[in-house]
Amino acid sequence: MGYRVVVAGATGNVGREMLNILAERQFPVDEIAALASRRSLGTEVSFGDKTLTTQDIDTFDFTGWDMALFAIGSDATKVYAPKAAAAGCVVIDNSSLYRYDPDIPLIVPECNPQAIHDYKNKNIIANPNCSTAQMVVALKPLHDRAKIKRVVVSTYQSVSGAGKDGMDELWDQTKAVYNPTTDVPPNKFQKQIAFNVIPQIDVFMEDGSTKEEWKMVVETKKIIDPSIKVTATCVRVPVFVGHSEAVNIEFEEFLDEDEARDILREAPGIMVIDKREPGGYVSPIECAGDFATFISRIRQDSTVENGINLWCVSDNLRKGAALNAVQIAELLGREVLKKG
Numbered sequence: 001m002g003y004r005v006v007v008a009g010a011t012g013n014v015g016r017e018m019l020n021i022l023a024e025r026q027f028p029v030d031e032i033a034a035l036a037s038r039r040s041l042g043t044e045v046s047f048g049d050k051t052l053t054t055q056d057i058d059t060f061d062f063t064g065w066d067m068a069l070f071a072i073g074s075d076a077t078k079v080y081a082p083k084a085a086a087a088g089c090v091v092i093d094n095s096s097l098y099r100y101d102p103d104i105p106l107i108v109p110e111c112n113p114q115a116i117h118d119y120k121n122k123n124i125i126a127n128p129n130c131s132t133a134q135m136v137v138a139l140k141p142l143h144d145r146a147k148i149k150r151v152v153v154s155t156y157q158s159v160s161g162a163g164k165d166g167m168d169e170l171w172d173q174t175k176a177v178y179n180p181t182t183d184v185p186p187n188k189f190q191k192q193i194a195f196n197v198i199p200q201i202d203v204f205m206e207d208g209s210t211k212e213e214w215k216m217v218v219e220t221k222k223i224i225d226p227s228i229k230v231t232a233t234c235v236r237v238p239v240f241v242g243h244s245e246a247v248n249i250e251f252e253e254f255l256d257e258d259e260a261r262d263i264l265r266e267a268p269g270i271m272v273i274d275k276r277e278p279g280g281y282v283s284p285i286e287c288a289g290d291f292a293t294f295i296s297r298i299r300q301d302s303t304v305e306n307g308i309n310l311w312c313v314s315d316n317l318r319k320g321a322a323l324n325a326v327q328i329a330e331l332l333g334r335e336v337l338k339k340g
Contacts, residue, residue, distance in 0.1 A: 001339050004066050007019055008070045008071065009035070012164070013160060015045075017322035064088075068084045096129065109328060109331045119336065132220060134312055138295055142308070150250040153231075154245070161320070193238050291323055
């Protein structure tokens with residue numbers, strides 16, 4: 001016996017990826033429904049070798065469905081997630097709406113699987129920000145060994161993190177560079193993204209940080225340990241898929257780079273590719289379509305007492321969004337619902 005599963009936002013980048021990953025990982029599905037807004041009603045989406053026709057989220061009855069994976073943004077989630085939860089359907093939400101609610105668990109299964117039982121507070125589970133998800137997968141096993149004091153992270157985030165409009169803007173602007181008769185001014189992003197980098201993701205806050213940077217700080221504390229100090233600089237780069245991060249970690253006790261490498265090799269969800277030779281590391285184009293979070297460039301930081309530097313790369317549509325949501329669904333099924 002399997003699960004009755006809903007994917008809301010099934011026509012978007014993340015929703016389509018959720019359907020792909022549910023099929024790829026052979027999630028035990030008895031019945032699946034693909035939901036979309038009225039303007040996308042009737043659009044066909046793929047689920048393995050099946051084709052699903054999207055249904056109207058506005059009129060959908062969540063009663064009798066086991067779980068719903070939401071990829072519809074905060075405004076729509078605010079409307080539909082409480083309806084689904086009240087109908088007894090557990091919501092796994094990819095938006096930022098519920099991440100900071102103390103009653104709602106924020107889960108990365110490799111890091112804090114025990115938090116799954118808190119779903120019953122509101123029948124809702126939050127999926128973290130894409131840049132946070134891949135970083136904490138690397139931080140948690142190291143924190144368990146040597147306790148992290150402080151993290152300094154600079155991100156290099158792909159345009160797919162801004163959805164289909166972001167990918168289209170990079171594509172159109174890149175073509176326009178080679179065709180001077182065409183002008184594609186910034187629309188989704190604050191400045192031209194083609195052949196450029198933009199040190200702003202989301203809106204600015206009072207202290208000068210952006211909301212994306214704030215998310216990484218707050219979410220890391222909630223998922224791993226509130227005592228960890230985190231400072232982030234988040235940058236949008238002209239890459240279609242795959243977020244990269246340069247991470248500097250300061251520990252309470254000494255951790256040798258070789259031991260750190262061994263710990264990460266054994267950690268779930270991580271692939272270490274770290275050869276000290278030209279090309280002996282992973283770049284975002286190589287991680288696209290993969291489930292793993294890739295770690296490279298592991299080395300001692302001699303400028304602080306107990307420091308390690310590393311390079312962290314992952315497919316943001318997968319581990320940063322859809323894969324993590326499916327892993328939460330698997331965890332929920334395995335630990336709580338126990339049907340599949």
